[in-house]
Amino acid sequence: MNVRIGFIGGGNMAEAFISGFVNGELILPSKIHVSDVNKERLEYLKNTYGINVHETNVSVVLNSDIVFLSVKPQVMKAVLEEIKEALTPAQVVVSMAAGYPIKKIEETLGDDKKIVRIMPNILVKIRKGVIALTHNYRLLDEELSTVKEILSDCGEVVEVEEKLFDAVTAISGSGPAFIFLTIEALADGGVKAGLPREAALKLVTATIVGSAEMVRNGEHPEVLKDKVTSPAGTTIAGLSALEERGTRYSFIKAVEEAFKRSKEISELIEKL
Ligand SMILES: NC(=O)C1=CN([C@@H]2O[C@H](COP(=O)(O)OP(=O)(O)OC[C@H]3O[C@@H](n4cnc5c(N)ncnc54)[C@H](OP(=O)(O)O)[C@@H]3O)[C@@H](O)[C@H]2O)C=CC1
Ligand SMILES: O=C(O)[C@@H]1CCC=N1
Known part of the structure; x- marks a missing residue:
């Protein structure tokens, strides 16, 4: 596909997407551009994935058709200010920042820009991600289709109303961490029962x-x-033992707390 993809911020989620795309079917490494404040990180991404790296965010904007914003929410405002002059209304901006609403992005970039908001998860790294998506009304149908097609190379794309993003963040955004903890804990149980760590992890996974x-x-x-339970x-x-220790409620509470935190972040950002 002849689309240039940029990432501003080359951390965990950008790397997960880059890995997904490089191992995927649509985007060549030569079409991927990334910037980060950390030069060592850029070297690592260049050497590992064969992509283009840039020392400034503006340089990524100038070399991309679709610009992914993959910095932490608290850095977003400064990054948006930095890139706004370089962006044109023809480009599509895709933000993955938790709790950062489209209208706040428009406030800085202007409401003539095409903006997509996504909540992906780290599983995009192996192209098995879940990617919730919403967008502003500036995107043309064919542009939205292109963005969805590209994201689909890294997982399942689900269109969701923006008001549900906090709940999505709590379930599928944070969810892999809850499952990784569960895997680790079950494997610990196996080790306690005498299994070698490697075998326990294999069985649990x-x-x-x-x-x-x-x-x-x-x-x-x-x-x-019930079919398993004799x-x-x-x-x-x-x-x-799980019910006695409130495990079911612990999971409900984990999602509830993640949801509350996502709302808190959104409210803090609203006030900026
Ligand atoms: N991790 C996840 O599973 C998920 C994350 N998200 C969202 O994705 C976004 C990125 O998260 P994640 O990848 O985990 O975060 P990371 O901290 O791993 O990545 C952010 C990267 O951006 C760099 N950075 C900081 N300031 C700037 C700047 N001004 N210009 C360019 N780069 C900069 C950081 O460098 P340094 O570390 O040196 O500051 C870091 O390398 C967040 O908004 C998060 O809410 C959404 C879904 C899932
Ligand atoms: O922990 C976080 O805030 C981000 C958003 C979802 C997953 N990681």
């Missing part, structure tokens, strides 16, 4: 992937759980 696949195929998790067996012993 395969179990989680397969379980997710069964639910994805349309079976209800509760029904599946009367007076091992599973009910483990499930009772």
Whole structure:
């Protein structure tokens, strides 16, 4: 695809997308541009992925058709100020900053700019991400299709109203961290029961992937759980321990707290 992609901020999420694109089917490394304040980081990205690196954010804007903003929310305002003169209304800006609303981006860049807001997750690195998307009314249908097609190379794209972004952030944005913690904890249990760490991790990971696949195929998790749980067996012993310790509520609370924090960040940004 003959589209140049830029990333402003070359941290964890930018790298995840770059890896997804470089291993994907649409974008050549020579079409990817990235800037970061850290020169060592740029060297690393250039050497690892064979992409173009730039020491200024403006230089990325001048070399891109679609500009991803992949800096932390608290850095966004300064970055938007820095690039606004270089941006043209023909370019598409894609922001992934948690809690940063489109109207705040328009406030700095002007409402003639084409703006897409996404909430991706780190799984884009292996092209299995979930990417929630919304946009302002400046995008033409074909531009929106192009953005969606490109993002689809890194995972599943779901169009979501902007008011639901805090909830999406709590579930699929932060979600991988909740699952990584769960994998680690279950593997610890395996090690405690005598398994070598590597074997425990392998067993847990395969179990989680397969379980997710069964639910994805349309079976209800509760029904599946009951099929595993024999009367007076091992599973009910483990499930009772989880219920006794409030594990189910802990997960609900984790999502609720992540949701609240995302709203707090949005409110702080509204006041800027
Ligand atoms: N990590 C995740 O799983 C997800 C993150 N997001 C969002 O993605 C965005 C990026 O997050 P993440 O990649 O984790 O953050 P990182 O801190 O890993 O990446 C941000 C990068 O931008 C660099 N940077 C800081 N200031 C500037 C600047 N003025 N110009 C250019 N680059 C700069 C940082 O350098 P330095 O570290 O030296 O400051 C860092 O390398 C955030 O807005 C976050 O909300 C959304 C979904 C998931
Ligand atoms: O922790 C965060 O704030 C970001 C947003 C979603 C995942 N990481």
